[in-house]
Amino acid sequence: MHVEPEILNAAVTLRREYLAEGITDAQIRRLVRRRQITRIRHGSYVQTALWESLSREDRHRLLIRAVLKRGHPSMVITHVSAAVERGCSIWGVALDDVDVTRVDGRAGRSEAGVRHHAGSFTDEEIEVVNGVALSVAPRTVVEVTTRCDVESSLVLVNQLLHNGQLDKRQLRNAAEYFKYWPGTLTTTLVERLANPRLTSVAESRTWYLCWAQHLPCPEPQVAVHDENGVVVAYADFAWRQHGVFLEFDGRIKYERYRRKGETLEDYLMREKRREELICLLTGWVCIRIQWADLAHPERTAARIQRILDSRRSPIPA
Structure with a gap:
């Protein structure tokens, strides 16, 4: 959740509450035209600045409160x-x-x-x-x-x-x-x-793609160790027996894992180094997919299967 519930719980104002404060229907309409408030459903209003700042999920949470109030x-x-x-x-x-x-x-x-x-x-x-x-x-x-x-x-x-x-x-x-x-x-x-190790929408959809397209079942959130047994990285998914791991590229992942003050270019370079480290330590090859690939599951699955089939002598992690 991006917005504290206390903010959402106090955000919805009903028409009858405006009228009780002496604000007329004409004044309410004027506030809407000036984009100071937004009508989110019949007789229910929120501050426009708040409404426009919200994710679709938090907008739905405001709709929930508007429904409950009436x-x-x-x-x-x-x-x-x-x-x-x-x-x-x-x-x-x-x-x-x-x-x-x-x-x-x-x-x-x-x-x-x-x-x-x-x-x-x-x-x-x-x-x-x-x-x-x-x-x-x-x-x-x-x-x-x-x-x-x-x-x-x-x-x-x-x-x-x-x-x-x-x-x-x-x-x-x-x-x-x-x-x-x-x-x-x-x-x-x-x-x-269902699998609790799947941490995001992208990972759940990738997991579903593998099942629906009859790919071998990958292992999610695979820990990669260095020569001293210390965990130095995690792969989104891996097929250990094939020596292949899969990483999902997406905006939400960038936002979640970028460090404070880190530019997008810096993050992408750090991701590239992480991928190279996994390959070096394991001998595995990397598959990268994006949101657009999930929209074409048959084509994406065929690409993954070709890479799995090409790996004859994988090096175990």
């Missing part, structure tokens, strides 16, 4: 919206609508920008995170997998596993407990593919 008190945030509030980055799923479920058993009225779900909860299936009532993480992942495809679901589930909000036992138990829900065949598949 919604029924029994609303619980569920499905993809619950995953977003837990800090997950989203891939392949639109964030236009907020997912809610009412615990009184009623689906609630239909309205634009809100996806109402019918369902019931036990007390143990609801928790408050950042001041928002959410379905607990094991239930959230089942909700997500019944609505989203395998790849999009895997991206979310791996993040929850990696950040410690969920473990494999809880995931397995939830898949079994909710197995009679419609759509849980996806849940079973995601549970099998």
Whole structure:
């Protein structure tokens, strides 16, 4: 999460709150025209400067708060919206609508920008995170997998596993407990593919590509040791038996691992030296892929397979 929940919790102002302060509808419209405030849904406004600074996930978190301020008190945030509030980055799923479920058993009225779900909860299936009532993480992942495809679901589930909000036992138990829900065949598949060692959207999508394209399963986050047994680098993925490792290039990775005061050129040079060090210590060859490669999985998989097939006598790490 990039924005503190305290900021988001106080950011939404309703039309009725403006009116109570003596601000008229004409004045509200004037503020919108001047881009001082932005209407994010019917009767709900935020400061434009804040709205424009937010990621799509944090904008969705503001939409959640706007829905809750005008919604029924029994609303619980569920499905993809619950995953977003837990800090997950989203891939392949639109964030236009907020997912809610009412615990009184009623689906609630239909309205634009809100996806109402019918369902019931036990007390143990609801928790408050950042001041928002959410379905607990094991239930959230089942909700997500019944609505989203395998790849999009895997991206979310791996993040929850990696950040410690969920473990494999809880995931397995939830898949079994909710197995009679419609759509849980996806849940079973995601549970099998999920891996807490996958740390990013890119890594989860690369892992999915290898599975979907029937490549040999790589090992993620592989430690590379020097001559004294000290870990000096990590490879995103490796096929030890082939002597091949794979690195993902992407803007988010650059932002995450660039050191304070380091230019992009400096970072790229340091990455090049890291790759050369891995090759020197292991004898492996490197494959680099980017976001564009994930958009062409068959072509990318064929390139990876050709390199794997070409490695006849790899040098073990």
